[in-house]
Amino acid sequence: MILEATPSVDNEINPWLSAAARFDEAAERLNLDEGLCKVLRTAALELTVNIPVQLDDGRLEVFTGYRVQHSIVRGPSKGGIRFAPDVTLDEVRALAAWMTWKCAVVNIPFGGAKGGIICDPRKMSRGELERLTRRYTAELANWLGPERDVPAPDVGTNEQTMAWVMDTYAMHLGQATTAVVTGKPIELGGSRGRKEATGRGVMICCDKALAKLGIKKQGCRVVIQGFGNVGSMAADLMHKSGYKIIGLADIGGALYNEKGLDVTKVMDWVYTQKKPLQDFPSGGTRMASPDVLFQPCEIAIPAAIENQITEKNASQVQAKILCEGANGPTTWQADAIIDSKGIFTVPDILGNAGGVTVSYFEWVQDRQGFFWRESEVNERLFDVMDNAFDEVVRFAGMHKVNNRIAAYMLAIDRVASALKLRGIYA
Numbered sequence: 001m002i003l004e005a006t007p008s009v010d011n012e013i014n015p016w017l018s019a020a021a022r023f024d025e026a027a028e029r030l031n032l033d034e035g036l037c038k039v040l041r042t043a044a045l046e047l048t049v050n051i052p053v054q055l056d057d058g059r060l061e062v063f064t065g066y067r068v069q070h071s072i073v074r075g076p077s078k079g080g081i082r083f084a085p086d087v088t089l090d091e092v093r094a095l096a097a098w099m100t101w102k103c104a105v106v107n108i109p110f111g112g113a114k115g116g117i118i119c120d121p122r123k124m125s126r127g128e129l130e131r132l133t134r135r136y137t138a139e140l141a142n143w144l145g146p147e148r149d150v151p152a153p154d155v156g157t158n159e160q161t162m163a164w165v166m167d168t169y170a171m172h173l174g175q176a177t178t179a180v181v182t183g184k185p186i187e188l189g190g191s192r193g194r195k196e197a198t199g200r201g202v203m204i205c206c207d208k209a210l211a212k213l214g215i216k217k218q219g220c221r222v223v224i225q226g227f228g229n230v231g232s233m234a235a236d237l238m239h240k241s242g243y244k245i246i247g248l249a250d251i252g253g254a255l256y257n258e259k260g261l262d263v264t265k266v267m268d269w270v271y272t273q274k275k276p277l278q279d280f281p282s283g284g285t286r287m288a289s290p291d292v293l294f295q296p297c298e299i300a301i302p303a304a305i306e307n308q309i310t311e312k313n314a315s316q317v318q319a320k321i322l323c324e325g326a327n328g329p330t331t332w333q334a335d336a337i338i339d340s341k342g343i344f345t346v347p348d349i350l351g352n353a354g355g356v357t358v359s360y361f362e363w364v365q366d367r368q369g370f371f372w373r374e375s376e377v378n379e380r381l382f383d384v385m386d387n388a389f390d391e392v393v394r395f396a397g398m399h400k401v402n403n404r405i406a407a408y409m410l411a412i413d414r415v416a417s418a419l420k421l422r423g424i425y426a
């Protein structure tokens with residue numbers, strides 16, 4: 001079923017409706033053919049799997065998982081696997097479509113996909129997570145593959161999860177197939193620089209946005225919501241490069257210190273000592289997680305989950321630059337408010353595209369069986385992000401639209417051109 005594209009306020013937190021609304025606006029501005037619109041707006045394949053897993057106490061539990069392949073027009077579909085209690089099919093649909101547009105914005109030869117399992121990974125043991133991951137992979141094995149659909153980590157999954165996906169797929173095929181998944185440990189064909197890639201991409205976009213607005217980097221105040229892969233890497237790299245990180249948050253709450261936080265020490269506290277972020281000594285003021293995004297600063301980086309900036313709170317954003325590390329952190333209804341405040345937005349499909357870009361490099365390296373130096377990965381990542389940022393800003397100026405709609409227009413135009421060249425197989 002194709003969902004309607006006019007989200008009401010009640011539907012504000014449905015990410016699929018947010019994604020569809022932006023798609024419709026961009027497609028209309030591009031004057032896209034109605035038939036092409038129908039094809040590009042709809043996911044190509046949607047799978048639901050019910051996964052039986054034996055828990056550590058001997059009980060059997062059934063978990064529901066999804067894999068949505070939105071598009072394979074420009075190449076194999078690509079996209080993460082999310083483990084979270086509130087995963088829905090609409091969310092996975094939206095995330096899959098965003099992957100298509102993201103890969104097209106940075107011009108890498110992938111389509112878009114996403115997967116998710118409704119579960120709470122923080123309440124599951126390592127053994128339970130391994131059995132869940134392996135059975136999910138086995139159920140989907142026919143649809144995955146280096147030339148078909150290539151997963152990666154997302155919220156609640158990590159390098160270890162990807163190692164299990166790779167091993168399960170390889171066992172089914174009877175041959176080592178490292179390129180079936182990205183975000184793997186380096187020992188198993190992962191790429192140098194992948195762990196930092198999304199955060200590095202966020203930083204590159206912030207550097208470019210500052211240059212565009214004529215703001216100095218030294219002492220530039222930054223708040224970041226999300227201290228997982230994306231948020232912690234962005235915080236660490238930006239702290240080391242001279243930004244002043246004044247706010248950090250994860251699911252447990254936020255820390256705010258206008259004098260600046262020592263991110264290296266916070267990293268050690270959270271990742272080495274395994275202590276809660278909010279308990280960091282001399283961290284400053286504690287507050288609820290989303291509140292960190294509404295503090296006075298030059299740059300706000302949502303890097304946790306969807307729907308953090310909504311019609312209700314968008315007017316409270318005080319940043320000059322909103323750089324989206326998370327997917328879908330700003331709802332469709334909040335866009336106009338953010339625009340009216342003159343905030344320079346780096347939309348998710350550009351801001352967090354560093355991750356999929358280095359995933360692409362990982363896939364290339366796996367297929368070549370030849371691995372690059374970290375400096376080479378970072379240099380190539382910079383070139384891709386630098387170019388994509390400039391293209392989006394150029395499109396925004398040319399079509400007199402905001403950066404988000406410009407990014408969608410650039411992406412949709414690329415995918416539509418490829419679809420027209422391929423034609424519709426009948």
Ligand code: NAD
Nearest residue numbers: 154155156198226227228229230250251304326327352355
């Ligand atoms: P992660 O699981 O490593 O970290 C998620 C962070 O968000 C954690 O700090 C967690 O505490 C916090 N969080 C989770 N639920 C929250 C809630 N309800 N309220 C506040 N904070 C919450 O995940 P990640 O890989 O860093 O992904 C974060 C975002 O970035 C997601 O939107 C993801 O889709 C997007 N993204 C990730 C990558 C990547 O390479 N990992 C690439 C592109 C986009």
